[in-house]
Amino acid sequence: MKKNIMRMFMLSLLGVTMCVSGCNNGLTDEPDKVDFPTKPINVIMPFSAGGGGDLQARALEKLAPKYLGQSFIVTNKTGGGGTVGWNELAISSADGYTIGISATEVLLQPLYGETKYHYPTALEPLAQMSTAPCLIVVKADAPWENLTELINYCKENPRKVKFGHGGIGATSHLVGQIFAQKAEIDIEQVPFRGGAESTAALLGNHVQFVVANPGALIEQIRGGTIRALAVSSKERLMRPELEQVPTFEELGYDIILENWYGVVAPKEISPEVKEKLVKSIKAMILDSSFKENVEQLGFQVEYLDADQSKKKWIKDSENLKKILDDTGVLEQIQAQKK
Known part of the structure; x- marks a missing residue:
């Protein structure tokens, strides 16, 4: 009898241990516990070096080790009004180790004509960094x-x-x-x-x-x-x-009508990795040194999170389409392509 009681006690203890272990394993899936990043992150800059977007990317590059624990490696992939860089980003692995810089043109290019990818749906906004009027x-x-x-x-x-x-x-x-x-x-x-x-x-x-x-x-x-x-x-x-x-x-x-710059990722990025990036990028954008650099470029820091950016993309796309229809700019673009 004593042996049976002891055996039941040991089995119960084992069950509790397995439960605790399982619960702890579940915690590793939370955004703050996800094992990311463990290596540098590539940042595709779709415009040339020295421009407003490029210099803002470089400002993030300086702050990445402080807020993310890993470096940003900014690479300029220019051409096609931003389409060359965004095409590469759209087919990159959605593991969070390749992200990119977005701009108003990410919405404009699909309105101007057929593009390889429809960027508003092929890319996932992580944040808006800044705006600049004309x-x-x-x-x-x-x-x-x-x-x-x-x-x-x-x-x-x-x-x-x-x-x-x-x-x-x-x-x-x-x-x-x-x-x-x-x-x-x-x-x-x-x-x-x-x-x-x-x-x-x-x-x-x-x-x-x-x-x-x-x-x-x-x-x-x-x-x-x-x-x-x-x-x-x-x-x-x-x-x-x-x-x-x-x-x-x-x-x-x-x-x-204002220009804006932001940060984007491939569409299928996991929610856990996305949240880690969103949290860290927000801290970089709101850092006083980033604000100072941006204002020296003639831009204004205007942070929007991922959801706010997505809503703005929808609203801006509708507004830009109306502008193109009303002003005849679309016809000028089509004539230039011919």
Whole structure:
């Protein structure tokens, strides 16, 4: 009898031990317990080195060891307005060891025509990092002191005014076309390879005004060689050099359109790894040194988490499609491709 009691006791003890062991194993599946990352993480940067998105990726690269315990390795995969890099990211392993930088173009490219992947559904947003509106600028010695004077001149001189922008289909191009439509003016658009090139054309008197983000213009504004007339943000910018620049809305034009940059992953990333990345990337973006770097580039930190980013993608896609339909930019892009 005693042996049977002892045997039952030992079996019960074994069952409790197995239960505890099983419960502990279950805990390892929680986001904070997942064994990730154990090696450096590759970050695909779909635009060229030295641009606003690239420099923000480099700022994250410096902070990754502190907040994630592993390094970021940023690699530029350029071409096709971001499509080359995003194509590679879309087919990368969804283990969390390859992520990428996103931008407004991740939504625009599928609207412009057929792409290898539909990026809004092939990629998973992890966070939005920053935003930057577009400015309309003229040379400091131009005869137009404000936007109204520029509009009046354009109306009196149809098709004689040219505006420069960062390329067909770029956000700066869209803002310029929306402006022309809302102001009811007939002007010519001149594409360049980025804001720096279009600003050089302005200073050389090849165009009469330029639409570009603050990062491409801030040094010239500080130096007094160009003057900003309007900004495409909801509210005025807080930087000392730009706080006097009115928004389009203040001037009576319903124009709100901003560039944004974020971080994305392949679609099938596991919830546990995704949450670990989301938590760490948020800490990097909200770090004071990241904010300082971003503001020096002319951008503003505007953090959105994964769910907020996904909702913004849907809303922005609808807005951008309407802009393309209303302004005729889509026809310009299709004509350029032919």
